[in-house]
Amino acid sequence: MRRRIRLRARAGVALAAAAACASAISGCGLLDRATTPADAREAALKSAPDTKSLPTPDCGIKKCVALTFDGGPSKPTPKLLDLLEAKKVHVTFFVQGKGHTDTYPRTLRRMAREGHEIGNHTWTHPILTDLDTKEKTTELTRVQKDVQRITGRTPTLMRPPQGRTDGEVSALMKKLGLAQVLWSVTAKDYATTDTALITRRVLDRTRRDGIILLHERYRGTIPAVPEIIDTLRRRGYTFVTVSQLLAPAVPQPGTVYRP
Template sequence: MTLRHRRGVRAALALVAVAAAASTAACGTLHGVTSPRDEREHAAAERPGDPRPAVDCATDKCVALTFDGGPSRPTPALLDILKEKHVHATFFVQGKGHTDTYPQTVLRMAREGHEIGNHTWSHKNLTTLDEKGITAEIAPVQRDVRAITGHTPTVMRPPQGRTDDAVSGVMKRLGLAQVLWSATASDFATRDTDTIVQRILEQTHRDGIILLHESYGGTVPAVPTIIDTLQKRGYTLVTFSQLLAPAVPRPGVVYRP
């Protein structure tokens, strides 16, 4: 291996490490963090007589598939793939240039059984904003999704995974749980489909949460191989709320595998 190649490999690994670290990033004190598995098991213990969910991640080997930052031009092609594969995902949609530009795509997401979450209006770091500023980033997306689909999101993903107790307090007031992740391809930094596939497959584990962005060129072509390979490995791909069931997302709580 040449020195240049070694440096390239180190740089690629560093990008993955930085993106993964962002899933735990907080610019202040952060309480109220739990894992989907712990929440699910607690709910099952509290209500032992309740019927099992249609997809039971207590027995199935589940992983949640999530996408950030859409909808965008490539999103319909992604929805075609998910429909063909009979897989449902969670889409954390953005507002400016997205929900206000592609409302029919948001409607299609809902009609085809995907979960829609909030990824802010303009992707600002919420930990740098006051309560009014945080609300201004969240409320318009809530209104857009409700106006388009008739349903208001109950989950959100903070940009770059950056959150703290102040953000959590606003999310509790607005009725939103925060969802971080455990597997990412750093697809914002590469258009190489094979690299995206490899990174996701290497990081995926049971009860994990996969983060991808359909707007980047290498991502949508990677999705069929990711789905097929994970299913061959025994995984059931689900939405975040399916991963959590029989629990339901709790406003203000931060979910991190």
């Protein structure tokens, strides 16, 4: 069964990388070498095959999916947190700095307190591959410091804006202790307020080990979340954070993770 999962994951990586190159996303060769959740788990088990320490849930057995949100916290985020608490779902938030962590610190603190994973999505959302090393470093370290100051925790995951990364970005991420997390499903909710369309795009494209990308600050998104959660649960999916999806592997700084 693990072999079938691994083959499906590798096929997904090839398709995703091809789509990225066709869209002129920077670093196509790097995306070709992205690590899938299944491969990360398998490598960890090979290096330390202690079945007593398998994570709960074990995404090598269960059909897992990670729900992620970019660009918060924002004014509507507490409404999403209420919903997630009611549904008993933990997600990964890739937070932005300017206008977000510096504006809604209480919401950021609540995210951490309620067990959600917090990653870095830069201070002002620039294309990192367009910046020099000093600019890149500033964009990332300001968020690291803000999150640590507000929550007491320093992020170990980051999502490059627009998914644009390359060898220079990866080298800096390794230095800063940040693993890069891309995605397999996007509803493009930044371009529509149609909740039904957002829901349909997610449900049509979600597969095992998927990483779903949404943005809670757009009007059509939060209303789509209950049906997304309920329908995927009926289909047998277990919701996990990104780190849980990779476990027992530990996200490695600089590495690009993509289903």
